[in-house]
Amino acid sequence: MTATAPGAPVVLRVAGRPVARYVTRPELPARLSPRPCLHPVTTLAGTAVTELSPADHAHHLGVGVAVPDVEGFNFWGGRTYVRDQGPTELDNHGIQRHGSFQLRDPDGFVEELRWVAAGTELLRERRTVAATELTDTAWALDFTFSLTNITSGPLSIGSPATNGRPGAAYGGFFWRARKEDAAPEVFTAGAEGVASVHGTRADWLALTGRGSSPSGGAEGGGDWTLVFAGATGTTRRDPWFVRTAEYPGVGSSLASEARLPVPPGETVVRRIVTVVADGRPDRDEAAALVRKAVSQ
Template sequence: MDDQQTLVQTRPLILGGQTVAEYVWRPHVPHTLSPRPFLHPVRTLAGTPVTEMMPPDHLHHLGVSLAVPDAGGTNFWGGRTYVRDQGSLPLPNHGVQRHHRWEAATPALLAHELHWIGPDGSTLLRERRRIAARPIDHRAWALDFRYALQNLTAEPLVFSSPGVKGRTGAGYGGYFWRARRGRNGVKILGPGVSGAEHLHGSTAPWLALCTADAEPWTLVFIDIAAQRDPWFVRDGDYVGVGPALAWTKPLTAAPGEGPRRRIITVVADGDLGPRAIEGLVEAVAASPAPREA
């Protein structure tokens, strides 16, 4: 059945009886947005939302999702496609990430197999995705997101980005979090540095967004597996963060192979400073991972 004909279906992530996120595993969005499962809303323990879905400036930003602008020529990001020396063009090349089967579904753990399908209906990739909500303390919890992609085609599959194709600083693609801007904007912090100009394109072990709104919050993105993918960071026309799979060089997956990644995002109440953020990073590193699905 075509994604445009299905009903939206969601599953909550629950900690201590509280829903901290909704996982839209069967979405209902226009095909030009590259339909894919996503998390929205994601909330702090105090109930403050920290994601945006289909904002007017970028309709294809869907909360927290796994989005790739170019996988074998298919747009799994949504919106326009960047073409070298031509700019961003509307092309009929959008793909779909479609749920195939559940492997685990508990209040705090969701794991499933997805198929990444090209515009011609062929399946390019098989994905195993595992999302877990982990408790930290009274003010914070962690979203543990991991995925493994497998090239199902008979040829090498190339992951690319506008950055690879010549658009400076636009190497986005992979796990991506569209955050709320907040009335007072956001601060961007990393180990010993601050500001997007210092962290965009860096391979820092963690990166944080903080806001001092009436309902302050902090997000801490942790490269828990030390994969050292460059950070894509935006704080101008919108606020978004994600480690990039193909920053300035393409990533090529042989048949039967593909990238495997894991990132943990701490969702905390309060406008936290560097010392408190470092404490959360240490707490996450010291805590045992949830059991495998």
């Protein structure tokens, strides 16, 4: 395990190249629901594919886990959707607190986090993140989180959709992608466009954008593609939450049609593997990269 000062960002590397920076203790206002996150995440060529607190949604924090409703507490940030009232500013924001690293290496880490709201710890999370090389133009981010209810009573996870806002079942793993001049394209193995893929349980989903600068680097770069796969084996596959027009973002929906119950002592486990690629692979190439990434 590499030696790192407490609270210092963890830098993930693939083939010796830095590809992601993990911040454990971001200094953010309470209404943004502070939480550990990955930003910036880049392709192997250095093109940034995440944003942190962008102007359109200040509570979007790179790559991480964000849930808008844990027993009424907001771990997403921003306003809370209230049934028959709409988005409302409430003093109900929780915080994800970094506890410790059980493992910390250049290619990944295992972390313990505490989800705290109103002075009470509701959930204990174990987060496992690994970065692996796939090709000379693509790498994979393997992200698993386990949420355990450590209270003496039942908890449930909700979303704006379960609280009365159709189509807004966000909450879970979430990736805020880089906003370019043009909205990115989105497709799965059998569909294309937000209207066709949002809310589906496709094996994988690709988001691809055109770079804003040919020079590369964190402030620009060439074309990029993210391919998300809800890995099977340990959990059911959740529906995908997708946005491209207002902002580019992809996540998995823990609570889509109904609230997700978490009884005392029970654990919710999810694994998302994301291919981070330079260029614009087609469907067959995207599928091949996903198969390789999930099997590693």
